[in-house]
Amino acid sequence: MPLIDKILVFFCLAIILGLSLISNTDGFTVKMIPIESPHLNFLQNRFNVQERHQFLANISMSRVLSHRKKYRAISPDSIRMTTSRVTHSYFVTQLSLGEGPGASTLYVQLDTTSDVTWLQCQDCNPCFPAANFPYKKSTSFKQLGVHDPMCFPPVFYYQGACGLSLDFDLGKGNLIGIYGQDNFKFLNSTTQQSDVYTGLVFGCAVKNTNIQFGNNGQIIGVFGLGSSPISFTTQLKSVIKGRFSYCLPPLKPTNPTNLDFGDDAGISGDAMTQVKTIAMHVGKQYYLYLTGVSVAGERVPIDTSYFDPGEDFKKGFFIDTGSPYTILAEGVFNPIKDAIAKYFKDKYDWVPISRQQFWELCYHLSYFHEWETPNVILHFWNIDRTEEVDMILDKNHLFQDLSEEYPDLQGFCLMISTTPDPGPSFLGAFQQVNYKFLYDLNNGALSFVPQTCQ
Numbered sequence: 001m002p003l004i005d006k007i008l009v010f011f012c013l014a015i016i017l018g019l020s021l022i023s024n025t026d027g028f029t030v031k032m033i034p035i036e037s038p039h040l041n042f043l044q045n046r047f048n049v050q051e052r053h054q055f056l057a058n059i060s061m062s063r064v065l066s067h068r069k070k071y072r073a074i075s076p077d078s079i080r081m082t083t084s085r086v087t088h089s090y091f092v093t094q095l096s097l098g099e100g101p102g103a104s105t106l107y108v109q110l111d112t113t114s115d116v117t118w119l120q121c122q123d124c125n126p127c128f129p130a131a132n133f134p135y136k137k138s139t140s141f142k143q144l145g146v147h148d149p150m151c152f153p154p155v156f157y158y159q160g161a162c163g164l165s166l167d168f169d170l171g172k173g174n175l176i177g178i179y180g181q182d183n184f185k186f187l188n189s190t191t192q193q194s195d196v197y198t199g200l201v202f203g204c205a206v207k208n209t210n211i212q213f214g215n216n217g218q219i220i221g222v223f224g225l226g227s228s229p230i231s232f233t234t235q236l237k238s239v240i241k242g243r244f245s246y247c248l249p250p251l252k253p254t255n256p257t258n259l260d261f262g263d264d265a266g267i268s269g270d271a272m273t274q275v276k277t278i279a280m281h282v283g284k285q286y287y288l289y290l291t292g293v294s295v296a297g298e299r300v301p302i303d304t305s306y307f308d309p310g311e312d313f314k315k316g317f318f319i320d321t322g323s324p325y326t327i328l329a330e331g332v333f334n335p336i337k338d339a340i341a342k343y344f345k346d347k348y349d350w351v352p353i354s355r356q357q358f359w360e361l362c363y364h365l366s367y368f369h370e371w372e373t374p375n376v377i378l379h380f381w382n383i384d385r386t387e388e389v390d391m392i393l394d395k396n397h398l399f400q401d402l403s404e405e406y407p408d409l410q411g412f413c414l415m416i417s418t419t420p421d422p423g424p425s426f427l428g429a430f431q432q433v434n435y436k437f438l439y440d441l442n443n444g445a446l447s448f449v450p451q452t453c454q
Helices: 003-020 049-068 330-348
Strands: 028-034 091-097 104-111 118-120 161-168 173-188 193-209 219-224 243-247 257-261 276-281 286-288 290-295 317-319 326-329 362-364 376-381 388-393 399-401 411-414 416-419 425-427 435-440 445-450
Touching: 049 326, 049 416, 049 425, 091 193, 091 219, 118 173, 161 193, 276 376, 276 388, 290 330, 326 330, 330 416
Parallel strands: 104 219, 118 193, 317 425, 326 416
Antiparallel strands: 028 091, 028 173, 028 257, 091 104, 091 173, 118 219, 161 173, 173 193, 243 257, 243 435, 276 286, 276 445, 286 317, 290 376, 326 425, 362 411, 376 388, 399 411, 435 445
8 A cells, every 4th residue: 555545544544543532532641650659669779869869860861862872873881871771761650451351550651752652562582571461361452464554664564463673772672572452541530530542552562682671570661652653642632632731740759740631731820920832843752942041141152053953853952751850962051051150150259069970060068048049041932933932940940959968068069961962952850840831732832831730
């Protein structure tokens, strides 16, 4: 079948499926659970405070490296990887799928930088150390054929079905399997009952080499929130209306939050805290049109080519909930760091101390809370790309008092780090805390408003 015919058939099927998925289309909610939550015991060892920062920093850097490796060779020695051949994500959730004896509720990572949802399935060989989805026991599971309009080029034929093949960690880890369809259940926040979404396509991985999500084997795959024809955000387009939202509380192990879809994904403000909307490129990752950065009211001299994603989006500025901390290309980070250092030098005659592990800019001071810090303002294009829209990062988004965590430091650090040029740069979860975000995939827009998130 010609490609154009397959695409037309897909969109027709998407409309039909979207109308028949569930009887109630109010939207649904999934939990965003920190990977370090003590209730889940994902991490075999409990970290001290320094180890926790290093663990979260490793997650952040691994996600940048995962993006970069798609486009050029890099050295794996540029980060001290302590786990995983799969890019970690800070948040996990539960997926419920299948019918009959194969009905399962399983933990997966939430990932806004991946468009494919996949699970490790039964009869895997080799397997990574985790449970698996018993798809052969699910009465609602069926393989996706290679001629199915949802089997998109380049078609990979495996075990008589549309094949799945993904690489991780500079090609050292990979998985192979099939695409299948099954029924998924998501919580309807209006009725507080689970709605069934039938025939959703996902990857079923059965040959998994050098894959690891952690030490206790609970996470068995990825819930991809990027956008593509195969993604859940597209398959559920008529239900979620191209919308999802979240509001991140401070990053603590005991702070889960909600990821809302469809009608549940709302945003509002008032005269003091108005909702702002910026342009967003909708793809496997969500790119933001950053135009510049200001520190303490002055524009920072940054080469704007760092903000340009290029034709293949190998660099630029992306929003990523899975990265705990913001990571900036050196050409973006260094001018910002210098401007902040100049502010403290001019105002208080402070001199930075030496780098503290992951953090580039730290100060030896035990009275952090009594001093003013500069705001950093991120300037973005509005939806029409005619005006700039500002997102303010205040003291709580930028700095953290590390006195209790590093007794010898007695000071604070800038909670942003750097990656070699040309990037990419990721806006991480720490800098998104206490902002409500609404993703509008239909209109290529991201709205946000300051809010106390709980």
